[in-house]
Amino acid sequence: LPTLAGSRSGELALAELREGFPRLGLVLLAGPGNPLTLFRLGRLGVPNLVLLSVDRLELELPRAVTRACRRGVAARVASELGATVPRRELRVVRMALEAVHKRWSAEDFAAEVGLSRPFLSERLKGAGLPSAGHLLVWVRLLHAGAWLAEPARSGESVARQLDYANGSVFRRALRNYTGATPTEVVARGGLTFVLQCFLERHGLRVPAGRRRGSVA
Numbered sequence: 001l002p003t004l005a006g007s008r009s010g011e012l013a014l015a016e017l018r019e020g021f022p023r024l025g026l027v028l029l030a031g032p033g034n035p036l037t038l039f040r041l042g043r044l045g046v047p048n049l050v051l052l053s054v055d056r057l058e059l060e061l062p063r064a065v066t067r068a069c070r071r072g073v074a075a076r077v078a079s080e081l082g083a084t085v086p087r088r089e090l091r092v093v094r095m096a097l098e099a100v101h102k103r104w105s106a107e108d109f110a111a112e113v114g115l116s117r118p119f120l121s122e123r124l125k126g127a128g129l130p131s132a133g134h135l136l137v138w139v140r141l142l143h144a145g146a147w148l149a150e151p152a153r154s155g156e157s158v159a160r161q162l163d164y165a166n167g168s169v170f171r172r173a174l175r176n177y178t179g180a181t182p183t184e185v186v187a188r189g190g191l192t193f194v195l196q197c198f199l200e201r202h203g204l205r206v207p208a209g210r211r212r213g214s215v216a
Contacts, residue, residue, distance in 0.1 A: 073146045073191065074098045080195060084204050089127040092120075096139045103163050106133040128202055138198055141177055144170070145194030148186050155182040177201075 074097035081090055092113055096104070099112075109132050110117040121131035129135060140162045147158045159170035171181060178185065178197040185193055199205070 073143050076191065077142055077195060080199070081204065085129065086127050089124060089129060092124065093129065093135065093139075096135060097142065100139055100143050100162070104136060106131075106136060109136060128204055130202060137173060137177065140164075141174060142191060142194050142198065144174065144182075145185055145191040148182050149190035158182070 074094050077097055078090060078094045081093060085093065095112065096109060102108075104112065106117050106121075110120040113120055115123070117132055121133070124135060125131060130138060144158050144162060147153050147161070148155065155171065156167045159167045162170065164170035164173070174180065174182060174185065178194055180188065180193070189196075
């Protein structure tokens with residue numbers, strides 16, 4: 001948003017982006033200039049926003065992206081599973097969640113982990129998780145649960161972003177795994193609902209003393 005310091009157009013664009021995609025992590029690059037920039041950003045009250053100076057871009061960008069995404073799907077699902085899934089397998093789940101855009105096959109996924117697909121599937125199932133192939137389907141649907149709840153997205157746009165052949169294939173996968181349509185997923189809580197389906201399908205239970213946080 002290069003015009004942020006010089007006019008209100010940058011502010012409006014940022015506000016509109018956050019309104020349409022309320023849970024999207026944002027990294028804003030800032031150069032030397034108007035001292036009012038920080039004040040105006042603070043006044044907008046935009047969550048999940050990290051301001052990064054251009055002169056520290058190469059050094060700080062990976063850390064800034066991590067901070068901006070700390071309330072994203074991967075972090076929230078990992079937090080829910082942390083009490084019941086062993087740390088080693090939890091890292092594997094988080095890897096799959098963070099790489100949803102890479103469109104891995106089960107074989108690609110296993111190779112990234114450093115195992116064969118059958119061995120990875122056995123290890124996952126031993127921790128109460130689905131096989132590698134089914135886990136990758138759940139990963140896409142967990143992201144879908146979060147994205148469908150955002151005002152600027154539609155079922156068709158989410159299907160395209162998750163690389164489904166078309167909306168019908170996406171809706172069929174969602175119904176087969178969760179028993180719900182995209183509209184029903186949104187009405188039942190988005191990511192919260194899909195995550196609950198995942199936990200129930202695989203018998204993963206959060207300890208009674210631990211309150212489940214809202215992840216929609």
